Amino acid sequence: MALSRIENQKKKKHGKRKTIILIISAVLLVLAGSGAAYGYYLTKKLENVTSHAQKKLSRGNKSDLRAEQVDPVKDDFSILFMGIDKRKNEPSRSDALVFATFNHSTNKVHMVSIPRDSKVQIIDPTHTRNYGISKITHAHAYGDANNNQGADYTIATVENLFQVPVDYYVQVDFDAFIKIINALGGVEMNVPVKLRTQNSKDKTGKDAIVLKPGKQLLNGEQALSLVRNRKSPGSGGDFGRGKRQMAMIEAIVKKSAKLSSVTKYSNVIDSLDKNFETNLTFGQLLSLRKYAGSLSEIKSLQLKGTDDMSTGIYYYALDDNYLNKVRSELKEQLNYKSIAGSSSESTSDGSSSSSSTTDDSGLATDSSGTSNQ
Template sequence: MEKTKKRKWRRIVLTVLTLFLAAFAGYLYHIYHSFSKTMESMHQPIRKVSEKREEEVRLEKVDPFSVLLLGVDQRKNDRGRSDTIIVMTVNPEKKSVEMVSIPRDTRTEIVGKGIEDKINHAYAYGGVEMAIDTVENFLDIPIDYFIQINMEGFKEIVDAVGGITIDNDFAFTYEGEHFPAGKITLNGEQALKYSRMRYEDPRGDFGRQERQRKIIEQVIKEGASFSTLARYGDIFQALGKNVRTNLTFSEMVSIQKNYKQAAENIHQHQIQGQGKMIDRIYYYIVPEAERQKLQTLLKEHLELKQNNVSMIGK
């Protein structure tokens, strides 16, 4: 009699556990399906193979690749400018990422426009493709993928993940919001203000870029945590509205599967130069030696030949 009761109890537990796992699997499938639909709305195809590559990148073969991250201050009826410009090269064999922040005021040739101007104006003139062409020309490397984030709508993404906690280097007040030094928790509106302050930072644009990187890193961290599963609908909706990329869903799956170790070893670089007034306009001038040093670094990390000839135009 006792053995019969035990077997019956085990069957009940097993049935409940099976139902729970089936429900959870269905829940995960729903998340997977929702994310694939979100990727469709985020996807913005552009020219596939850069003229600076002999062969197309194959993520399934675990090739090194590059990504251009653009933080665009895009408002209603205004394309905006790419105030955040970060180039990342990813090498899975070296298990590392090289990250170069390009100051928005950097004076360079705007490819396709035929003028020298601030590098962030390339996006305003010709959108993502002109921004890519100009960055490729500046660093003499191929840009394989891009991720564009609308900074004006980024607050929706921060709110969707439930806010973020960051370590603030120094206290400051901006647009009526005070940000004390140390660990602070920010909602979407606060994070947007925190990312925009520039003139009170002794590091200027470099300081703002550093704060924006912190916000993006923490959003990714919060978004990947188990506690955000209940909010995945809001997160996907916010991403679909404010992020554009030429990465496909399958390519993102390949990166997650084959490249995640590289993300544990990120080397950040700031371009050295100096400010200069030209025709009463402020520019950031990068010496040719500094530019060539970065070009060599990134080409080696992408395992490219060093005899590429810089592109003049397309």
């Protein structure tokens, strides 16, 4: 019974996090092509937004798993998309993680969604502390508490998990999702059945979002409710929600491509201003425009695993065999071979040989209640 309750709390927001980060990544790629559509004005505007978002990682411009810095204009490369849950007086956690690889010869994009409760070895890129085994969401919290290095810790942890380099990252605030949908003027979607969903502040009752079945134009709040719902009668559970999420991504890409005015494109760009950070330069961001046309054909992977309550704290224990398959696929997609002396070696579950530790920092301590969100 306890596991069921915890699992339900965990799953309540999982679809929201996964979907938002996929949609934002799609919109970013579409924005990369906006300058080509409307020339100097939007190109300059996007350049300004990107400059506000610039943040250098403590490691510098190159992953430690690379012999040389990669150039996304000509090299196969990777981006880690992070959706961040910002709270007052608390270190921020990464509530959505999607690792994307880009291959120039095939023009393909592969995306791996990493469940926030995945049980992994947390890596401190400064090599000053061993955090042991914990949920991958905690990597950002530990780093954020250590001189605002949340992205650095998360990237190092993901590199250890997949044994491939994370070349670039994009970190986004969840509030951007609703702003993006509204800036697009809404998106047209087919609602399969009547859906009743909590709103973006997780409020129910009179504040819940109710969608009637049929094809309709959805605003930001409504679009969010459509891709979150899995419990309403006839919603199809996780499978139905997954189908709606992919349909939403395609709808956003199509709507973005058909924007008919500079003003609308400008509003979409504005919706991202100060809501994301990245180590991609403006020129590198523009290089992503070649992938925008193939977004609806993204190969999406979801790490497999099982529920683990062996320590009294809920974890998602990753399936070793499937994880190894994903690693192999990512290496092939990146045409990557480990460099001598790199720190990419890990055990089959993505952890190092260090023993498991309890989350004792106060940043990431879980209970059977709301901390598993």
